[in-house]
Amino acid sequence: MDFILLLIRRPLWEELERLVRNTNDPMICIGDFNAVLSAEDILNGVAISEQETQDFVEFMNASHMLEAPSCGLFYSWSNKGLSSLRICSRIDKVVIIDSMLELFPEMMVKYQPCGISDHTPLVVTFPPASQVKGRPFKFLNMLDDDRGFLDVVTEAWRTANDHHHMKKVWKGLQTVKRALKNLQSTHYSNAHGKVEDIRVQLQMLQNDRAMNDDSQLHQEEKELINSLRHWSNVEDSIVRQKARIDCMTKGDANTKFFFTAVKIRQARNRIGMLQNAQGETLTSTEAITEELVKFYKVLLGSYAPRLTAIGLTTLRAGPVPTLDTRASLIHPMTSEEIDRALHGIDDNKAPGIDGFNAFFLRKCWHIIKQDVYSGEMEFFLKCLPS
Structure with missing residues (x-):
């Protein structure tokens, strides 16, 4: 241009x-x-x-x-x-x-x-808002600032037991998830509402004519300001993580924008319209759900009558790994390799299907790492030829 x-x-x-x-x-x-x-x-x-x-x-x-x-x-x-x-x-x-x-x-x-x-x-x-079902668990990074966070994780992890190491890891994460859900709902639910309530209380207090001469009101003001800063930081951390926007400066002016970015992400992830094999456009939640289930039921148990194979002649004409390289691909896994893999993942990457991200794993690594080592090595030893 x-x-x-x-x-x-x-x-x-x-x-x-x-x-x-x-x-x-x-x-x-x-x-x-x-x-x-x-x-x-x-x-x-x-x-x-x-x-x-x-x-x-x-x-x-x-x-x-x-x-x-x-x-x-x-x-x-x-x-x-x-x-x-x-x-x-x-x-x-x-x-x-x-x-x-x-x-x-x-x-x-x-x-x-x-x-x-x-x-x-x-x-x-502009369809009317539908009833929102419960959302899947996602670990909130700000829980790391809670004094009881590591104690909650430690206690929950200890209760998970199984003679299969990988299954023990899975059970441990499920138990920790339930404990953290309770921590989030008990202490950190509706952070936005708490910020607004405290802001209203602070405004009413500062409008009091006796504010300038009453030491008790001064103390109340100080406590409300500290509380407002705390919950503003909690709210800011939550909406930033959900919106995945890190490049903007902090401040009250951006909070509303972050909330909107979260809603945009949720709207983009929502399937509000679907076209079936007959060319019909489906818009209701029930019809879309039924069509998706039907589609995957048809796929279940089906197979392709023919698959295009890789030409071995062409494959062997290119670079071929040496015997030493091939042997290195199947050598026993070490705990150091697992550590390097974990620390190579950015904190802001999307969480896994269990809702836990790399930030959680790193913060709790000293609690869970021995079980993770055992589970990973058990998995690879059973998959690799003896």
């Missing part, structure tokens, strides 16, 4: 940002932005530079707007070219201010087939 054109458009982004900042009402911006947010938003054609996306990205960050959850097609525009000459991009978008998801938590944008047009129609739906 021409640099002069970028300069001409910049005042438009600045004016749009001012418009968003000066309104307290829910806002939705929909249409052809003639710009993309990342290189993934374009297929074929001239490569997109960071400079070309910078203004759009800065507008989204500064105005705390987010792209609405979507389904259907990905690209919204095409030049209708043939073969490799076809260029597609996602320049048509629906971006929303954070309060939109508070009002319509299940809003969805469907990218429809474009027909004879170059652009895809965008259909925005």
